[in-house]
Amino acid sequence: MPLVALFTAAIMWILLLFLFNKETAHAPVAVDPAVAASIAKDYPTIGDQIYHQGNPATGAIACAGCHGANGEGGAGPKLAGNTKLTQDGGLYTHNIVLKGKGGMPAFEGKLDDTQLYAVANYVLHSWGNTIEEPLTPAKVAEGQTKVDPAVLKNRSRFVPEDLKLPEIWLTTFIIVLLTYGLIGLYSVWAEGQELHPGIHKVRSTPVATLGIVASAAMTVLFSVLFVRQMNVDYQGWAANEPVMPNVTGEGFYAAMIVLSLAATLALYKKFFMDGEALVEDATGEFPW
Structure with a gap:
């Protein structure tokens, strides 16, 4: 089921890109x-x-x-x-x-x-x-194909000025399906498809230790870059000739902070934290 959800989200993503490209084409x-x-x-x-x-x-x-x-x-x-x-x-x-x-x-x-x-x-x-x-x-x-790169970037922006109902609908379902699919894949990876009663001991490996250290370091790195970008954008906005903030850069660094932090927590859950299953109850499991 997680793979089906992700596959469906990918199809909707392609349709969404088609709609956005149609909107932004000059x-x-x-x-x-x-x-x-x-x-x-x-x-x-x-x-x-x-x-x-x-x-x-x-x-x-x-x-x-x-x-x-x-x-x-x-x-x-x-x-x-x-x-x-x-x-x-x-x-x-x-x-x-x-x-x-x-x-x-x-x-x-x-x-x-x-x-x-x-x-x-x-x-x-x-x-x-x-x-x-x-x-x-x-x-x-x-x-038209020789204009300033900043103009081309504006023309090819991912989100058009006005979002219409089909685009909002597709975006909402893509987010839901991605969330469902990723949680499902994580659940299978971290806990397996079946939960057996008892305490499940886990032992970290050198690769897992390297991974959690690297993901934690990436969290710190992208946090520093995010703060630096915010400071640069604030100074540019307050200048005599205001410079528009780099919203794309800010969003990228923020997303990477969330992803790297999620990777750190996932590795900790999988390789460093013991788990305990009191009973084997199918009704308590996620529907994947």
């Missing part, structure tokens, strides 16, 4: 000739207007409120002379304006294509920033 960029033709002449005026005034009718706030009237920065990062914005021809800038990042809201749906490209090009051609040619939909479509 739609192809539509190359509108009208937008492309107007970009070069419109961005100095429309881009300037959107940057400093926003679009109140759709709820698009002005960029200058966070990044400064001259891109000097403030609540948001400095834009003036920021080479990260121009190093890939402006693809990174377009994606941030479209999808948002950290405390910056997404402007997708709040600005039309003309306004999006206008404000992106305004930033890419102001305050010392420059690119060879204006950013166009054709360039964005061509460079």
Whole structure:
């Protein structure tokens, strides 16, 4: 039964990955000739207007409120002379304006294509920033596989912004089946399939001793790394230009602490702690 539970969880995991990948796959960029033709002449005026005034009718706030009237920065990062914005021809800038990042809201749906490209090009051609040619939909479509690694990481994130009911259902059952299966495997490994009355003496082996020492050392190591990562993230968050915390790193170290501690306790139960079974009663056993 534990293996059946784990096998079923694996199938559900594959289905879950399919759903998540479908959610996080970015739609192809539509190359509108009208937008492309107007970009070069419109961005100095429309881009300037959107940057400093926003679009109140759709709820698009002005960029200058966070990044400064001259891109000097403030609540948001400095834009003036920021080479990260121009190093890939402006693809990174377009994606941030479209999808948002950290405390910056997404402007997708709040600005039309003309306004999006206008404000992106305004930033890419102001305050010392420059690119060879204006950013166009054709360039964005061509460079979708060449964008900044941070953008690719955001696009391929495991958990989409909105969890839907099928995904929640699958995730819940995967957790239940994994828990059931792992507890079952551990029970068979630690105590066997049948419990016989009496005191069961156990004797540790050199390999078991090495294993418990190694797992305990890993618990300490990952605890130190977790605390260090939390400290780095806290300092980055409190900096003048806030840096988003590395939630993935924090979660990985926390998970490894739990797993290594569980391995330590399991080895202790199996090889270092005597067990006692008073009676052999099938009704008291787990259903595996």
